[in-house]
Each structure stands twice: as C-alpha cells, then as structure tokens.
Amino acid sequence: MQTSIATVCLSGTLVDKLHAIADAGFDAVEVFEPDLIAAPQTPEEVRALCDRLGLRIALYQPFRDAEGVTEPEFAQVLRRAEAKFELMDRLGVDTVLVCSNVATASIDDDAVSAAQLARLADLAAARGKRLAFEALAWGRFIDDYRRAWRIVERADHPALGVCLDSFHILSRGHDPADIERIPGEKIFFVQLADAPLLSMDVLSWSRHHRLFPGEGGFDLPAFVGHTLRAGYTGPLSLEVFNDVFRQTDPARTARHALRSLTVLEDALGTDARPVPAPHELDQVEIKAQDTDAVAAVLERIGFAPSGRHVTKPAWLYAAGDARIVLNEHNATGTAPHVAGFGIRVDRPEDAAARAERLGAQRAHRRLLAGETDLPAVLAPDGTEILISGPQSGAAWPGEFAGGHGTPDPSIRGIDHVNLTEPAADIEEAVLFYGTALGLTRESSAELAGPAGLVRSQVLRSGDGGVRLALNVVPPLAERTSTTQRHAQHVAIACDDLPGLIGRARARGLRTVPVSANYYDDLGARFDLPPGELERLREAGLLYDRDAAGEYLHCYTETIGTVFFELVERRDRYDGFGAANTPVRLTAQHLSH
Numbered sequence: 343m344q345t346s347i348a349t350v351c352l353s354g355t356l357v358d359k360l361h362a363i364a365d366a367g368f369d370a371v372e373v374f375e376p377d378l379i380a381a382p383q384t385p386e387e388v389r390a391l392c393d394r395l396g397l398r399i400a401l402y403q404p405f406r407d408a409e410g411v412t413e414p415e416f417a418q419v420l421r422r423a424e425a426k427f428e429l430m431d432r433l434g435v436d437t438v439l440v441c442s443n444v445a446t447a448s449i450d451d452d453a454v455s456a457a458q459l460a461r462l463a464d465l466a467a468a469r470g471k472r473l474a475f476e477a478l479a480w481g482r483f484i485d486d487y488r489r490a491w492r493i494v495e496r497a498d499h500p501a502l503g504v505c506l507d508s509f510h511i512l513s514r515g516h517d518p519a520d521i522e523r524i525p526g527e528k529i530f531f532v533q534l535a536d537a538p539l540l541s542m543d544v545l546s547w548s549r550h551h552r553l554f555p556g557e558g559g560f561d562l563p564a565f566v567g568h569t570l571r572a573g574y575t576g577p578l579s580l581e582v583f584n585d586v587f588r589q590t591d592p593a594r595t596a597r598h599a600l601r602s603l604t605v606l607e608d609a610l611g612t613d614a615r616p617v618p619a620p621h622e623l624d625q626v627e628i629k630a631q632d633t634d635a636v637a638a639v640l641e642r643i644g645f646a647p648s649g650r651h652v653t654k655p656a657w658l659y660a661a662g663d664a665r666i667v668l669n670e671h672n673a674t675g676t677a678p679h680v681a682g683f684g685i686r687v688d689r690p691e692d693a694a695a696r697a698e699r700l701g702a703q704r705a706h707r708r709l710l711a712g713e714t715d716l717p718a719v720l721a722p723d724g725t726e727i728l729i730s731g732p733q734s735g736a737a738w739p740g741e742f743a744g745g746h747g748t749p750d751p752s753i754r755g756i757d758h759v760n761l762t763e764p765a766a767d768i769e770e771a772v773l774f775y776g777t778a779l780g781l782t783r784e785s786s787a788e789l790a791g792p793a794g795l796v797r798s799q800v801l802r803s804g805d806g807g808v809r810l811a812l813n814v815v816p817p818l819a820e821r822t823s824t825t826q827r828h829a830q831h832v833a834i835a836c837d838d839l840p841g842l843i844g845r846a847r848a849r850g851l852r853t854v855p856v857s858a859n860y861y862d863d864l865g866a867r868f869d870l871p872p873g874e875l876e877r878l879r880e881a882g883l884l885y886d887r888d889a890a891g892e893y894l895h896c897y898t899e900t901i902g903t904v905f906f907e908l909v910e911r912r913d914r915y916d917g918f919g920a921a922n923t924p925v926r927l928t929a930q931h932l933s934h
C-alpha cells in the first residue's frame with residue numbers, strides 16, 4: 343500500500359516538511375496550498391525537490407467553494423480553477439481535492455452541484471487533471487460522503503471522483519459501510535485521521551484535535567477495510583490538523599506518522615505479525631553519575647545488593663522478582679532517572695523485530711546482555727528496553743557478582759513503571775509502547791496537582807503482568823514547579839505492606855507525609871472495619887478500593903528524578919489509586 347501524508351500535518355516550511363516526509367520513508371505527499379503559496383521556491387523547484395527526494399505529489403489541496411453557486415459566481419470558479427490547473431502542471435500533480443462548499447453555496451440542489459462539477463471536470467480533463475470531491479463535515483449543504491457520491495455519480499464524468507476523509511465521515515457518525523457501494527475507481531483519494539471522542543463543534547474538532555490512526559476513538563482499520571473492499575488502490579494519506587504537531591520537530595512527527603500507518607497496515611492483516619505479549623517487567627535500570635542515594639533507599643525498602651557488574655560500574659538490587667539495576671556507566675552529570683526497563687516475552691527476537699519495524703533503533707547495550715545475548719531497542723523517548731526470553735531466572739543477573747544480605751520477604755516484584763513524557767510527545771509514546779510491546783490502552787485520567795493537571799495513560803498487558811503508566815508533564819509547570827516534571831517512578835509490589843512499611847521505617851525509610859485531612863476524608867468515603875483507618879494513618883499509607891479489591895500504597899522521597907511507590911494489591915484490584923494522586927502531588931510539592 344502506498345503511504346502519503348499532507349504537508350499540513352507538520353511544522354516548518356514546505357521544504358522542511360518535504361525533507362521530513364521523505365526521510366521518514368513516505369511514498370507520496372499531499373501539497374497543502376497555503377504551504378506552497380508562502381514558499382519562496384517556484385512550483386518547478388518544489389517539483390524538482392520532490393523528484394530528488396523520491397516523493398510523488400499525489401494531491402494538491404484544497405480547492406474550495408466550487409459548486410452550489412450562482413452562474414456569475416461559477417464563472418469566477420472556472421477562472422480560479424484555470425489558474426490552479428496551470429499551477430498543478432508546473433508542480434507535476436494531476437489530482438486536486440475539491441471540498442464541498444462552506445461559504446458561497448446558495449443552491450441546495452444535487453442537479454446544480456453535479457452540473458457545475460461536471461463543467462469543472464471538463465476543464466480539468468482538458469488539462470489532464472482530475473477532481474476528488476470531498477464532503478466536509480461542516481459543508482453548507484453537502485456534509486455527507488453519501489450525498490457527495492450521489493452527486494459525483496450523477497455528474498458521471500471520468501475526471502470526477504470522490505475523496506473519502508475518515509474524519510468527516512466518522513465524526514458525524516455516518517456509516518462507513520456504504521463506501522462499499524462506490525466503485526473503487528471512483529474513489530480518487532483516501533485521507534485518514536483519527537480523533538479523540540470529544541463533544542464539540544465539528545469544525546474546531548477537525549482543525550485542532552485530529553490525531554494519527556490508532557490514537558483516537560475512531561475505528562480506522564474498519565474504515566480502510568471498506569475502501570479496500572470497494573476496490574480502492576490509491577495511497578492511504580494522513581491528513582491530521584493538530585495544534586501540537588504543527589509545533590513539534592517535523593522529522594520526528596513524520597516518523598511517528600509513518601509508524602501509525604505501519605500499525606494500521608498490520609491491523610488490516612496485510613502484513614500481520616502477531617505481537618508477542620510480554621509476561622512481566624523483568625527489571626528497571628536507573629542511571630546516574632552517583633547512584634548511592636538510590637541504593638540507600640532501596641536497601642531501606644528491603645532490597646539486598648546482589649552484586650556489582652563484572653565489567654561496569656553498575657549494581658543489581660533484588661528482592662523477590664523485583665530487580666533494579668543502578669548504572670553509573672556513561673552517566674557523568676546526570677541525576678538519577680529511569681533509563682530503561684526489561685520485559686520478558688516468549689520470542690525476544692520477534693519482539694525486537696516488531697519494535698524495529700515500528701521505527702525503534704536497536705540499542706547497543708552498554709550494560710546488560712554484554713555477556714548474555716539479549717536484544718534491546720530504544721523507544722522514541724530514549725528509554726532502553728531490554729527483551730528477555732520466557733525462562734524465569736534470566737541469565738543476565740549472572741553478570742553481577744559479590745551480592746550479600748537477605749531481601750525483605752514481603753517484596754514480590756515490579757508492579758508498574760511510570761514514565762513522564764513532555765506534552766508534545768505523549769501521542770507518540772502511547773502509540774509506540776502500546777504497539778511495540780503489545781500493550782493495550784487502559785484508563786486515562788487527568789489528575790490535579792499544585793502545578794497543573796497531570797494526564798496519565800495506562801498501558802497494560804492482557805494478564806496485567808506488565809503495567810506501564812505514561813504521565814504528561816503539565817506543559818507550563820516548569821515555570822512554577824519542578825516536582826511534577828520529575829514524576830517518574832517505579833512501583834514495587836509486595837504483600838503485607840503494613841508489615842513491610844514498619845520494618846522499612848526501622849531501616850530508616852522516609853515516605854512522603856500524608857495529610858490528616860486525607861484520613862478524615864477516607865473515613866467518610868469508605869466504611870472501613872474498626873481500627874483500619876487508624877492503622878492506615880499510623881503507617882502513613884494511602885488506600886483505594888473498587889468492586890474487585892483494595893489497594894494500599896505509599897511513596898518514598900524523590901531522588902534525582904525518581905521515586906518509588908510501594909503497593910499492595912488485595913484480591914483483584916486493578917487500578918493505581920488515581921484518586922490519591924492529588925494528595926501525593928501536593929505532598930511532594932511541599933517536600934521540595
């Protein structure tokens with residue numbers, strides 16, 4: 343399937359955009375007219391650049407307000423079209439998108455629109471051009487692709503077909519199954535955009551909030567399936583108007599965009615490779631110039647040092663199935679931060695190949711798997727993912743020697759990892775981690791803290807063995823606070839958290855203090871058994887409950903940009919204590 347993207351999706355000048363699109367690996371491009379008009383290059387120069395870059399210009403767009411108009415107005419439409427066909431000759435593009443009239447339409451009549459489009463198509467055909475008619479969701483009279491098709495069918499002109507844009511169809515709740523009634527050769531172009539399911543006017547929704555396929559609430563695989571079954575063989579072209587992507591690095595956004603098409607193609611089964619589902623979080627790597635303070639906190643929690651790496655300045659701390667690597671190799675000048683994590687899957691090489699197909703780079707392991715040969719990849723945010731095989735008791739811990747001490751018996755494993763992403767990168771991170779690691783998007787929440795709203799998206803493997811939470815830093819929070827920017831954390835699963843916390847405190851562990859008001863509110867919200875509220879208050883634990891079970895948790899101080907959460911899941915509780923997050927954010931804010 344040919345891949346294409348509209349220049350309007352990206353930031354930068356037309357030349358920046360074309361380079362980014364070609365470098366990402368797209369086959370074709372839609373030139374969005376305002377990008378061309380503002381560019382200092384001549385159309386011939388743009389055409390030559392596309393040739394050099396190996397990019398086909400598949401579409402020129404948009405041509406607005408062409409039909410449903412009075413005869414004098416239509417004479418002006420033909421004059422304007424003549425100039426655009428001339429321009430298209432110079433650019434070397436043969437198809438122009440004509441969108442349904444939003445501004446000048448005064449005649450609500452299929453016969454009139456069909457006759458005018460046919461006359462426009464006559465003019466186009468004489469210049470070797472084609473018109474792809476698109477019903478905008480907010481068209482004055484034509485706002486439904488089925489009506490656009492009826493008009494095109496009625497005009498019955500070989501140079502006139504439809505353009506199907508998933509946003510206009512799915513945002514209005516129009517049934518895309520009727521696409522299959524359109525002959526494939528009359529579908530001149532297909533544009534793809536996803537979007538979050540918002541309730542707002544459709545024009546603002548379209549102009550500001552479109553997303554790449556797989557990132558919103560629309561069923562793009564089903565939509566594309568209908569176009570393919572109709573017999574469409576042209577490019578799948580991304581057309582995403584989005585306020586963030588208009589600002590971010592175009593090269594990175596273009597790679598992200600192409601990744602979304604790769605995922606979509608996989609979902610269509612044209613190149614399906616089952617994603618190996620991960621079983622568990624095998625380890626977390628925390629890097630810093632000096633990891634002593636993190637080591638001290640881990641020992642107070644109940645981890646035991648399992649030794650130093652045989653060749654590198656790195657140490658393994660373990661307890662139960664929880665393994666944390668503290669790495670000082672190549673870390674000059676860095677504060678403690680989560681540099682990577684490990685997952686355990688059935689077929690590590692397949693999982694790595696899948697991640698690479700989605701644009702991840704192979705990581706040249708500086709640390710683990712130097713001796714044991716395991717694949718590792720870099721996520722777009724730079725996090726290193728080490729991929730282990732299914733056997734528990736992986737080989738890599740054997741790279742560490744000289745351990746001592748006994749871990750606390752209540753510690754079970756790694757419950758989840760919580761990474762922070764800049765607001766501009768969250769869509770990319772969610773798409774990448776979800777699709778490369780075979781995790782499903784779970785709840786997303788907006789949590790209020792003293793420095794703004796923290797958006798949080800949870801990704802989870804089918805059996806809950808791997809849980810990853812991605813938090814968006816409030817974009818302006820850097821001006822007021824540093825704490826939320828640094829909200830990366832590693833959650834340690836244990837049983838009997840009250841018992842563990844007592845022993846950990848005796849070892850000197852400090853946790854973030856919880857307000858007295860919190861416990862008053864907890865008592866009001868939950869009818870807890872006698873004495874339970876007091877026990878939670880004395881232990882300084884947070885509490886949550888849902889229909890499936892209970893959740894007890896608490897947080898350590900922050901070291902560098904990392905802190906630890908200790909969690910006990912009772913029965914089948916499957917959340918993250920989100921209701922308690924504002925209390926935690928405030929406590930962390932106060933302790934800085």
Ligand SMILES: O=C(O)c1ccc(O)c(O)c1
Pocket residue numbers: 403404439441476478507533548549581
């Ligand atoms: O928002 C618009 O005006 C607009 C223009 C061209 C398109 O293809 C489209 O889907 C929307």
Ligand SMILES: [Mg+2]
Pocket residue numbers: 476507533581
């Ligand atoms: Mg469109």
